[in-house]
Amino acid sequence: MRPLSSDKSAKxxxxxxxxxxxxxxxxxxxxxxxxxKIVKKATKKAKTAAxxxxxxRVYFFGPxxxxxxxxxxxxxxxxxxxxxxxxxxxxxxxxxxxxxTETCAEYNSGGKKLPAGLMDEVAKxxxxxxxxxxxxxxxxxxxxxxxxxxxxxxSMPGMMDTVLNLGLTDEIVEAMAKTNDRFAYDSxxxxxxxxxxxxxxxxxxxxxxxxxAMKKARGVEEDTDLTADDLKKLCGEYKKVFKKxxxxxxxxxxxxxxxxxIEAVFKSWDSDKAISYRRAEGIGNLAGTAVNCxxxxxxNMGDDCATGVGFTRDPSSGENKFLVEYLVNAQGEDVVAxxxxxxxxxxxxxxxxxxxxxxxxxRERLEKRYRDMQDFxxxxxxxxxxxxxxRNGKRTGRAALxxxxxxxKEKKVDQKQAxxxxxxxxxxxxxxxxxxxxxxxxxxxxxxxLNASPGAAVGKLAFTAQDAKQxxxxxxxxxxxxxxxxPEDVDGMHAAQGILTSTGGKTSHAAVVARGWGKPCVCGAGxxxxxxxxxxxxxxxxxYGPGDFLSIDGTTGDVLDGEVPTQDPEPDRNFKKLMTLADxxxxxxxRTNADTPADSKKAREFGAEGIGLCRTEHMFFEPxxxxxxxxxxxxxxxxxxxxxxxxLLPIQRKDFAGLFKAMKGLPVTIRLLxxxxxxxxxxxxxxxxxxxxxxNTGVTPDEVRARITALHESNPMLGHRGCRLAVTxxxxxxxxxxxxxxxxxxxxxxxxxxxxxxxxxxxKELSYLIEHLHDExxxxxxxxxxxxxxxxxxxxxxxxxxxxxxQIAAQAEFFSFGTNDLTQMTFGYSRDDAGVFxxxxxxxxxxxxxxxxxxxxxxxxxxxxxxxxxxRAARKGLKLGICGxxxxxxxxxxxxxxxxxxxxxxxxxxxxxxxxxxxxxxxK
Numbered sequence: 043m044r045p046l047s048s049d050k051s052a053k054x055x056x057x058x059x060x061x062x063x064x065x066x067x068x069x070x071x072x073x074x075x076x077x078x079k080i081v082k083k084a085t086k087k088a089k090t091a092a093x094x095x096x097x098x099r100v101y102f103f104g105p106x107x108x109x110x111x112x113x114x115x116x117x118x119x120x121x122x123x124x125x126x127x128x129x130x131x132x133x134x135x136x137x138x139x140x141x142x143t144e145t146c147a148e149y150n151s152g153g154k155k156l157p158a159g160l161m162d163e164v165a166k167x168x169x170x171x172x173x174x175x176x177x178x179x180x181x182x183x184x185x186x187x188x189x190x191x192x193x194x195x196x197s198m199p200g201m202m203d204t205v206l207n208l209g210l211t212d213e214i215v216e217a218m219a220k221t222n223d224r225f226a227y228d229s230x231x232x233x234x235x236x237x238x239x240x241x242x243x244x245x246x247x248x249x250x251x252x253x254x255a256m257k258k259a260r261g262v263e264e265d266t267d268l269t270a271d272d273l274k275k276l277c278g279e280y281k282k283v284f285k286k287x288x289x290x291x292x293x294x295x296x297x298x299x300x301x302x303x304i305e306a307v308f309k310s311w312d313s314d315k316a317i318s319y320r321r322a323e324g325i326g327n328l329a330g331t332a333v334n335c336x337x338x339x340x341x342n343m344g345d346d347c348a349t350g351v352g353f354t355r356d357p358s359s360g361e362n363k364f365l366v367e368y369l370v371n372a373q374g375e376d377v378v379a380x381x382x383x384x385x386x387x388x389x390x391x392x393x394x395x396x397x398x399x400x401x402x403x404x405r406e407r408l409e410k411r412y413r414d415m416q417d418f419x420x421x422x423x424x425x426x427x428x429x430x431x432x433r434n435g436k437r438t439g440r441a442a443l444x445x446x447x448x449x450x451k452e453k454k455v456d457q458k459q460a461x462x463x464x465x466x467x468x469x470x471x472x473x474x475x476x477x478x479x480x481x482x483x484x485x486x487x488x489x490x491x492l493n494a495s496p497g498a499a500v501g502k503l504a505f506t507a508q509d510a511k512q513x514x515x516x517x518x519x520x521x522x523x524x525x526x527x528x529p530e531d532v533d534g535m536h537a538a539q540g541i542l543t544s545t546g547g548k549t550s551h552a553a554v555v556a557r558g559w560g561k562p563c564v565c566g567a568g569x570x571x572x573x574x575x576x577x578x579x580x581x582x583x584x585x586y587g588p589g590d591f592l593s594i595d596g597t598t599g600d601v602l603d604g605e606v607p608t609q610d611p612e613p614d615r616n617f618k619k620l621m622t623l624a625d626x627x628x629x630x631x632x633r634t635n636a637d638t639p640a641d642s643k644k645a646r647e648f649g650a651e652g653i654g655l656c657r658t659e660h661m662f663f664e665p666x667x668x669x670x671x672x673x674x675x676x677x678x679x680x681x682x683x684x685x686x687x688x689x690l691l692p693i694q695r696k697d698f699a700g701l702f703k704a705m706k707g708l709p710v711t712i713r714l715l716x717x718x719x720x721x722x723x724x725x726x727x728x729x730x731x732x733x734x735x736x737x738n739t740g741v742t743p744d745e746v747r748a749r750i751t752a753l754h755e756s757n758p759m760l761g762h763r764g765c766r767l768a769v770t771x772x773x774x775x776x777x778x779x780x781x782x783x784x785x786x787x788x789x790x791x792x793x794x795x796x797x798x799x800x801x802x803x804x805x806k807e808l809s810y811l812i813e814h815l816h817d818e819x820x821x822x823x824x825x826x827x828x829x830x831x832x833x834x835x836x837x838x839x840x841x842x843x844x845x846x847x848x849q850i851a852a853q854a855e856f857f858s859f860g861t862n863d864l865t866q867m868t869f870g871y872s873r874d875d876a877g878v879f880x881x882x883x884x885x886x887x888x889x890x891x892x893x894x895x896x897x898x899x900x901x902x903x904x905x906x907x908x909x910x911x912x913x914r915a916a917r918k919g920l921k922l923g924i925c926g927x928x929x930x931x932x933x934x935x936x937x938x939x940x941x942x943x944x945x946x947x948x949x950x951x952x953x954x955x956x957x958x959x960x961x962x963x964x965x966k
Contacts, residue, residue: 104137121193146330360444471560491567499540507534654947764801
């Protein structure tokens, strides 16, 4: 027998006589066997790990071992995941633990009861926290106090509740007071207030009345001016308030305090303010909020203590400028509530130089770690610096662009990350109006505050959130004017054109929420004296009320008298740079819905790659065009209609030529006449209008009324419109086709008109109309003695057309999904009337969101998917797009990318949003 030879590449031994193929086969079998063992071992290991964390509801973070990770935001919430990561990364974070968002979901689905075994797991993590800190929860000698805070996967500043200093009791406070009496009683009165408000439902204003009475009696203005004895007496007053309104005494059991506080945070997920914020922000599909229980560190132990909030870059402008606001001898709520005016970095450098030095180092470390602008909270406790949390900071649209492009320039992020740092919502903010320069220069500046969120806002004054909401819903532009805003004000803030407050800084509730929504906001305008009960704002002695206009400049912080004219903003170089990057990554083309050369020009400026929808009916509503249109409608014979259509032909030809010139060879999709004819006529009771029509058309008023009555439809959305009009009156289609093709020949160049027949539901409809269309085209080419290419397609907006898309594609060279009507017909909702109940549907969780705002992907989207698959199966290279309002909605754009459409089309001002959303979809 021949000696064996080693085949190291296959890691086996084969006789030399074996063929290479046999050796390869045997080696492959052995490799597969080895791989199977590895997979089996890994699966077993994964199952063991899964069993180990199965049912785990609480994750510890601290020096003795951190269980959570940065990428677990859906489970631990943004705050919890970041606390775990900061601890692992070596930041000075007080230890604690996070209760998962899934536990919140269990609570809400389980009859609003804490899941069995949760508090046992919490107790174990309290013991871990005790070991990490050397303190004891409920112990008077060395007490461990906790903060209990919410933390959803998506930041919702101020929307859910917080309790600080939890664990204090009468016994523990008395023991603490022996070493620092003022601190002890200050902390206790805060706990009674917050616990009463958040956990039990004793409104904050009852406690505020008590402390206001105390300050008035002592002749002081600030809380910090109260002595230790004052605060001790205040604690007694607070306990009386608590018992009076709660019906029982403030609890003296720390474990029970903790249990009820955790439950209160879970409950706050479904509070009105949290629901309103999620609705306004479009936040959905989250399990709930996590609960973060963290060791308390104290900024209110004396003048060597402080607490504050920082942004690693300016959230309003995006400048690489460190923004910090802090208060000495205070707790964090004092800074963000806007009750006291905070200090900045300049003061800190002189007052607390060690903390200043620490913060300068922290700033750089945070951006290096998280590769984004950070919003963080910190506390200095008698010389020891602590980080309480960090998160990606909310910013204005302009700031987002600058931060992204600057971080790219600084090589802290790559191009893909830079694109991801800017959201479509940021771009939407940039498209809001600004003041006209000349008008702004001549406007009277009444006073100034902090430029908390940029932009121009003009409106009449509203002094409550409810008033702002109601007046805005009736079509009135309002400015919400408040001393400071609170989370309860979010509905009014969202409805208002802008927000003006007399107190608070750039990290106050008003500023943070306004920036997130792109609402112009001026904070801390101290010269504005607000009397909410009388609905007045006094500025420099002049009194303004609900009927008076003010204008606010969130970019400069100025408050201006009266109505200052606004204008559309111009994109800056950061905008152009980011859009160039987005275009580099996106796969979807972006077109615009445009009916005029002016719209087309604006869309081109925003990067539109053609027109995806020209609604020709919009060209007939101007007074000089309505006459021939009405003459055509009132005609009772084909000859009469053709006579009127000849008057419309040159008007239409000129319109289309303007579009072709504006688009300079880019594709232009023109939809033939869609609405029912009665929309061009007045109502039967508009006597003057009817008499005018009669005089212009040579018929009697009675004949006009008779025609209006004859054209009336019970359900015009499903009536005589779209391709059905053209089937009945082919001469209308022929006039429009002639105008389109003559305009294309007139303009010349590489123009390929895309002629779209609306509302087709059967292939027979299309074949009948396409025959007319081609015949008219040949007549035009024969008369002009030249030709041009053109495409014929249809709008898929009837469910039957989507289901039979293979048959439709046999006739059509392109589809454009008209998701406005497709949504109406699939749901059976009228877009004009559904607003009565749709908000209720969204609020009650029946629908995740308004299907006319964001595409219903599981229902209407499935119709689109079917249309795409069947259409392309029947016609190779079928061009597919979408031209409903959903074409500018980011979530809908993601769906269009996933199903493989060629383009989306949207209004001119939403073109940049669609471009960025398409890039995000490709990068996802």
